[in-house]
Amino acid sequence: TFGINVFKVREVLRKPEITAAPEMPPSVEGMVSLRGSLVPVVDLAKYARVATETPREVMIMTEYNGHIQGFLVEAVDTILRLDWSQMRVPPEMLTANLGGLVTAVTELADHRLVMMLDVEKVLAETTNIDDEYMFKDIKPVEAENATVFFADDSSVARSQIQRTLDAMKVPYNGAVNGRQAWDELDRVANYAISHGRNVRDSVALVLTDVEMPEMDGYILTKKIKTDPRFAGVPVIMHSSLSGMSNQHLGRSVGVDEYVAKFEPHRLAETLARMLRRNPDKAAA
Numbered sequence: 384t385f386g387i388n389v390f391k392v393r394e395v396l397r398k399p400e401i402t403a404a405p406e407m408p409p410s411v412e413g414m415v416s417l418r419g420s421l422v423p424v425v426d427l428a429k430y431a432r433v434a435t436e437t438p439r440e441v442m443i444m445t446e447y448n449g450h451i452q453g454f455l456v457e458a459v460d461t462i463l464r465l466d467w468s469q470m471r472v473p474p475e476m477l478t479a480n481l482g483g484l485v486t487a488v489t490e491l492a493d494h495r496l497v498m499m500l501d502v503e504k505v506l507a508e509t510t511n512i513d514d515e516y517m518f519k520d521i522k523p524v525e526a527e528n529a530t531v532f533f534a535d536d537s538s539v540a541r542s543q544i545q546r547t548l549d550a551m552k553v554p555y556n557g558a559v560n561g562r563q564a565w566d567e568l569d570r571v572a573n574y575a576i577s578h579g580r581n582v583r584d585s586v587a588l589v590l591t592d593v594e595m596p597e598m599d600g601y602i603l604t605k606k607i608k609t610d611p612r613f614a615g616v617p618v619i620m621h622s623s624l625s626g627m628s629n630q631h632l633g634r635s636v637g638v639d640e641y642v643a644k645f646e647p648h649r650l651a652e653t654l655a656r657m658l659r660r661n662p663d664k665a666a667a
């Protein structure tokens with residue numbers, strides 16, 4: 384049993400007539416015309432290399448990162464309301480063998496394990512969204528003695544963040560979820576204070592995803608913004624959930640900026656601007 388975040392789902396419908404297209408990845412079935420828009424269709428079982436003879440007669444229409452696509456599935460089981468603290472990080476062996484496709488796992492009342500799919504990885508690998516040109520012309524930003532901390536459960540997103548920060552020549556420290564990021568931030572803050580240093584000398588900025596197992600980006604941001612040790616440390620929310628309601632919720636817990644995913648140049652511009660707000664720590 385697999386799952387995706389309901390906030391990324393526009394609708395669920397019976398599989399429409401699909402028009403095949405040439406030179407597509409094996410899991411891309413083709414495209415459909417839906418209300419005047421051409422929508423690519425991905426067979427999730429084929430993409431995940433799950434062997435099944437059951438026909439995929441249901442299509443889940445999803446929207447994220449400004450893209451609309453259809454996912455073919457066998458059935459939609461149920462809609463669950465779960466707190467992200469109920470989601471667990473999958474075992475390392477599982478994530479290694481699946482190439483990061485599963486980002487979180489939760490257990491249902493009937494003891495079934497539900498694996499959350501990294502839909503950003505599906506999008507990146509079926510649309511070649513990770514092309515080199517996306518990172519060209521990103522200018523270096525000197526950030527002396529300061530590190531950007533980022534948290535994201537998507538391996539694709541983490542890779543893009545790392546490549547953006549590498550192009551900017553900014554040091555960084557990454558985490559796979561909010562809990563891991565908070566544990567590291569707490570350790571760094573305690574170390575800095577015990578040595579009579581300002582925490583901002585070690586933490587220039589925090590960049591966080593929204594959806595993450597164990598601790599989501601909203602909780603992470605609230606913990607940072609209500610902790611006096613991190614006074615003045617900006618938080619940027621970096622998410623594929625581009626709706627205004629998600630941005631408003633982020634602002635309500637203290638998020639300083641919001642940047643949509645898969646826009647490295649915009650991310651670099653936002654990071655550079657936020658780093659320059661502290662002229663003692665960064666200069667163009």
